[in-house]
Amino acid sequence: MLFWKKSEEERKAEEGDKTAILSLIEKGKVKKAIQILEKFKDNPQLRPILFDLYLKEGKYYYAYQLLEGYDPNLGTAKERALVYAKAGQYKKAVEEYLKVGDFESLIHAGDLLYSMGEKEKALEVYQRALKLAPLLERQTLEEKIQKVKVDLGLVEVKKESFIDKLKKGLKKTKEAVEFGLLFRGRKVDEELFEELEERLIRADIGVKLTVKIVEELRKEAIRRNIKQAEELKDLLKGMLISYIKDCKGEIKQKDELVVYLFLGVNGSGKTTTIGKLAYRFVKEGKKTLLCAADTFRAAAIEQLEVWAQRSGADIVKKQEGSDPAAVVYEGLQKAVSEGYQRVLIDTAGRLHTKEPLIKELRKIKQTILRFVSEEDVETLLVLDATIGQNSISQAKVFKEAVDISGIILTKLDGTSKGGTVVPICQELKIPIKLLGLGEGLEDLQPFEPEAFVEELLS
Ligand SMILES: Nc1nc2c(ncn2[C@@H]2O[C@H](COP(=O)(O)OP(=O)(O)OP(=O)(O)O)[C@@H](O)[C@H]2O)c(=O)[nH]1
Ligand SMILES: [Mg+2]
Structure with missing residues (x-):
């Protein structure tokens, strides 16, 4: 019927x-x-x-x-x-x-x-x-x-320096913690240590590390008979730099093909970062290809297309729902046969499907290794600074899947948790290669530990 x-x-x-x-x-x-x-x-x-x-x-x-x-x-x-x-x-x-x-x-x-x-x-x-x-x-x-x-030549370009960008990027953290003000003209006393402790935690340096730092500063202050807070600030500066200086990393660069594989949870900033980095490569005159291996959503492919246009890079894509490794295969085939120097691969970061995610990433990595050797692959984990130390546990899942050669910490400009760099560096021991300091094409900057600490405490 x-x-x-x-x-x-x-x-x-x-x-x-x-x-x-x-x-x-x-x-x-x-x-x-x-x-x-x-x-x-x-x-x-x-x-x-x-x-x-x-x-x-x-x-x-x-x-x-x-x-x-x-x-x-x-x-x-x-x-x-x-x-x-x-x-x-x-x-x-x-x-x-x-x-x-x-x-x-x-x-x-x-x-x-x-x-x-x-x-x-x-x-x-x-x-x-x-x-x-x-x-x-x-x-x-x-x-x-x-x-x-x-x-249109209607205004003159004032090129922002690296320090200007860093200043802008750390603005929120600095406003929230005001290390600069804390030390100004103060005597070293217990109240200062307590306030310092509270501010370090607010900047998301982490409780464990904060306690350790403040403890060390107390001892040093006594040992060296330090009375002026400004002197203590110099000690703190040195200490923080020593914690993060080994994490300074630089993105792999050479004339021949280098493949950059981007990993990270949803919304961490992978696609945006790919756009920014591609822009830089294109400006340097490198033949650059984007590879849309986040095939989970049609919108993800479209978003990468927009970045390809903005940066002037080419793109390889397939239909939504395609096998990500197949897109990577196609991309690398094109890259090798047409002499590309940079390939940037966007992936989907669905952390709640941990096992499939790990399998998918391994498959992608194996596909890449069919075309280039390990040393020409840069596996970059994109972490969102606004979630602070939570990113550390995320990172561990991705580490399980593939070796990570570098971290990119994004959205520093959108958070007061700029101090999170310190625990990320201490716990993960992976080089931090770039910082995301805004949404513009040029808001991707190198990680310079000394300048970073200098700015954070100023
Ligand atoms: N303020 C600021 N926003 C950023 C930065 N990097 C990325 N974003 C923003 O963060 C949001 C998410 O970025 P996407 O690049 O789409 O993140 P994704 O990791 O590709 O996300 P999925 O494709 O969903 O996995 C966007 O609105 C970006 O504009 C940054 O450094 N600073
Ligand atoms: Mg994306």
Whole structure:
């Protein structure tokens, strides 16, 4: 009976019955519905349904053909803009986005204009968007505007130095702990030690290490008869540097092919860091390829594509759900045959599926080793500084899967836990190779232990 009813419905749908078609869609038979609807493109009642389905299924090019061949008013202006953008019809996409005129659409329009080389128009649109910008989006947009102005030669570029970047990156930590103020003009007494202890913990240096440091400082203060807090600060500086100086690491570099494999939990900053590092490699004139081996989500692949565009690197990708190792294989085959010098591999970091994750990472690593030797692989673990010391236990899981040659600590700018560098270094004993100090392309900096401590305590 049920079977009969189903086919009856399908029969009705085949005849173009709207209710029957909608019911098919509701039951998840989207492919079938599309097949049927494609025969009724002339029907203005059914056409919008087809347009909707194309959008939902990500079939933008088909949706575009519907707009072009049948009705340019299908969907909302925002939807049409998306379709045009995806179909590479940037001019039309911009027109539609400008018609919508809300903040998000203006940003899309500005970005498209910028990528089309229409920088003056992009600037105009961004400035329109700035008037509508939500508070949280303002800064990013202002940076964009600044960049276009620089491109257009409207403002001079003031190049930020490494120290400026570090200062900016450690701003939150410094505001939260104010080591500088703590020592200024004070005498060494018990109260000072207690406050110091509390601040070191606040900076996430860790209780164990803090107790050890303060204990040592107490002894030294007595032994050397130190009365002025500033002197104690110098001791502390030396001590902290000694704890982290062996963790200074540098990213592997040479003229030939080097493969950088990025690991880390969701949201730790892998993809962003890949974008920043690729940007640097491209600027150095290295032929650079990104490899989208985070095949878990379509959005992850798209996100990497955006970074490929921004950095000027090439990209190898497959469909969502593909075997990550297969993407890596394809990427490295291309890299070797076309003479790439840098390959950066993005992976998915689903820590809650520990066993499959470990298996997947091992398989990827083995695939890499079919093309290059171990010494030409850099396995980088990306850790999020905002979670402080919790990252240490995460790191241990990844260490179980593959050997890690370096750590990249991201989002230092977004946390007051800048001191977490110290326990990470002490416990993991893996070189820290780069620091993420912001979301911009240039916000990836080397880890310089002395400068780091100097800045932290200043
Ligand atoms: N402030 C700041 N934000 C950062 C930094 N690095 C990454 N982010 C932000 O952190 C968020 C997550 O970064 P992603 O690069 O997408 O992280 P991911 O590890 O690739 O995440 P999954 O793909 O979900 O596994 C994004 O919003 C980034 O802009 C940094 O150094 N500073
Ligand atoms: Mg990612």
